[in-house]
Amino acid sequence: GQAPSMSKLGSPEWENKKTRAKKQVKDIAKDLIELYAKRRGAPGFAFSRDSVLQVELESSFIYEDTPDQALATSDVKSDMEKSYPMDRLVCGDVGFGKTEVAIRAAFKAVNDRKQVAVLVPTTILAMQHYQTFKERLENFPVKVDFINRFRTTKQVKEIVEKVKSGEIDILVGTHKIVNKDIQFKDLGLLVIDEEQKFGVKVKDQLKNLRVNVDVLTLTATPIPRTLHFSLMGARDLSVIATPPPNRQPVTTEVQTFQEEVIRDAVAYELRRGGQVFFVHNRVGEIDSIANLIMKLVPEARVVGAHGQMDGKKLEQVMVDFINHEYDVLVSTNIIESGLDIANANTIIINRAHMFGLSDLHQMRGRVGRSNKKAFCYLLTPPMSGLTPESRKRLQTLEEFSDLGDGFKVAMKDLDIRGAGNLLGAEQSGFITDLGFEMYHKILDEAVQELKENEFAALFETDLKEKVKVLVQDCTIETDLELLIPEEYVSNISERLGLYSKLDSIKNEEELNKFATMLEDRFGPVPEAVVDLMETVRLRWKAEKLGIEKLVLKNKQMKCYLLPASRDDFYSSPVFQQIMQFAQLNSRYFKIKEHKNRLILTVSDVSDISMAQKWLKEMLAS
Numbered sequence: 001g002q003a004p005s006m007s008k009l010g011s012p013e014w015e016n017k018k019t020r021a022k023k024q025v026k027d028i029a030k031d032l033i034e035l036y037a038k039r040r041g042a043p044g045f046a047f048s049r050d051s052v053l054q055v056e057l058e059s060s061f062i063y064e065d066t067p068d069q070a071l072a073t074s075d076v077k078s079d080m081e082k083s084y085p086m087d088r089l090v091c092g093d094v095g096f097g098k099t100e101v102a103i104r105a106a107f108k109a110v111n112d113r114k115q116v117a118v119l120v121p122t123t124i125l126a127m128q129h130y131q132t133f134k135e136r137l138e139n140f141p142v143k144v145d146f147i148n149r150f151r152t153t154k155q156v157k158e159i160v161e162k163v164k165s166g167e168i169d170i171l172v173g174t175h176k177i178v179n180k181d182i183q184f185k186d187l188g189l190l191v192i193d194e195e196q197k198f199g200v201k202v203k204d205q206l207k208n209l210r211v212n213v214d215v216l217t218l219t220a221t222p223i224p225r226t227l228h229f230s231l232m233g234a235r236d237l238s239v240i241a242t243p244p245p246n247r248q249p250v251t252t253e254v255q256t257f258q259e260e261v262i263r264d265a266v267a268y269e270l271r272r273g274g275q276v277f278f279v280h281n282r283v284g285e286i287d288s289i290a291n292l293i294m295k296l297v298p299e300a301r302v303v304g305a306h307g308q309m310d311g312k313k314l315e316q317v318m319v320d321f322i323n324h325e326y327d328v329l330v331s332t333n334i335i336e337s338g339l340d341i342a343n344a345n346t347i348i349i350n351r352a353h354m355f356g357l358s359d360l361h362q363m364r365g366r367v368g369r370s371n372k373k374a375f376c377y378l379l380t381p382p383m384s385g386l387t388p389e390s391r392k393r394l395q396t397l398e399e400f401s402d403l404g405d406g407f408k409v410a411m412k413d414l415d416i417r418g419a420g421n422l423l424g425a426e427q428s429g430f431i432t433d434l435g436f437e438m439y440h441k442i443l444d445e446a447v448q449e450l451k452e453n454e455f456a457a458l459f460e461t462d463l464k465e466k467v468k469v470l471v472q473d474c475t476i477e478t479d480l481e482l483l484i485p486e487e488y489v490s491n492i493s494e495r496l497g498l499y500s501k502l503d504s505i506k507n508e509e510e511l512n513k514f515a516t517m518l519e520d521r522f523g524p525v526p527e528a529v530v531d532l533m534e535t536v537r538l539r540w541k542a543e544k545l546g547i548e549k550l551v552l553k554n555k556q557m558k559c560y561l562l563p564a565s566r567d568d569f570y571s572s573p574v575f576q577q578i579m580q581f582a583q584l585n586s587r588y589f590k591i592k593e594h595k596n597r598l599i600l601t602v603s604d605v606s607d608i609s610m611a612q613k614w615l616k617e618m619l620a621s
Contacts, residue, residue, distance in 0.1 A: 076090070556602070
């Protein structure tokens, strides 16, 4: 968007911006945490521990769980066993095994005689999920059914009756599931697939459904708001980032619309026995595109599909395509969500510039779901005629084609569209003023402060487990040489990347890995870099002691403690520790007050290791 405004060095303008943003962010975060508190306080159903049947179901999965998939499963199950309702988001890229996590959670609920509702955005996906759940659970005493617009009035009536009487254990369906007519006998779990596809009205109906029901949300490209609620801790988050073994990234190419490109792509896929999706989002032109493909590749068996077809016919077309009775499926973007056809490994998306980033990423995820190399062709008019936003979207998709890049696509989407309405219209200006990174830090600080003060009782166990860090970010100024020398890492962007990575490291194990990586890639680590890494350790200690700024110059260390307004710090045992230690070592330590904060000056500090030694002793005293 627009160029950011610069704040003058030495002026209070930047601090004022941060303080203003923090106050408003705190108000918004407070509402969110209150909502979270309501859920925590609501009486939920504590599901029992895993049964023998549960173990049997999980061991019958034909693939080996990836580490992230196993962790997400155990997180979901332990949430279900708690006495308050679960609200967990499982974020994993397309084809990374989110559905399997949902099946296990659903089975756990059914084992305790509870019903499960699986809410999906499209008619086709309801059908596909029904098949998947049915196949995975066919050897177990579980009754699965689905409801969508393909079902006749008579069938819907029967399903409604069976749900009410408790005959159906798992019901998969589109937004019809949240209608008032459907009343569950005893609903225990709600699974929402791709939450961003539902409108405000459906979400409001969901709120009534989910007060004391466990909720599991699955998404590949979370909308910024969903992602943020989770990053803030207003709902729990599991990320599945490890791809299944032998999975290969989808080769993505942007091409102008040419018959030769279509012919070659389709013919190549047919030669290796695969199938092709051709997405064209104009219902009236589906037949003419199908005829064009038949003309270009006469041996191809082509079929068309779109949402306005008769339900039975569409269902039959999809089943025939899954059974490889056709080679090419020409359809609108109804195939976007969740279709899992391992043999389809080429997708051609016509007029790709007309789709959003999340849609394109989802459609690309329909191919490459086996160990075969897959291809995605984005057909557009000549690039010169496209808007800058469209060009950026297509370039993003070409750039982020690795496995697990859905998260990056979501963040890039945020970047392209602007982060206007992140948690509501109230603070669209903050990001322009402060930048996304700083906004993130302020958000985290605000949430942490609320957790520690106003909502301490609610987060008691979390706070006990977590080592309390009084300061989120301590600034260190020094006249010592702390840098990655140019002769050690010559590429400037590489150096900046390393600085950024070092800045985000939060524990000893990560720091040791970073040091080993430097040595492997660039050779023996120079003294200046060793000192730089020691500064990171120094910063961790300073943060635990409530030091916001540490100046190390002229063999003197000045520690700027938190401002006088932070009562929690001045009444804490840490502050008593600092005072006692300073009195015991009064030969080196001096304390003075300046602009409403205490400054601790330590003399005779010649290097980083000496500074570390003093802070370490202060922490241990």
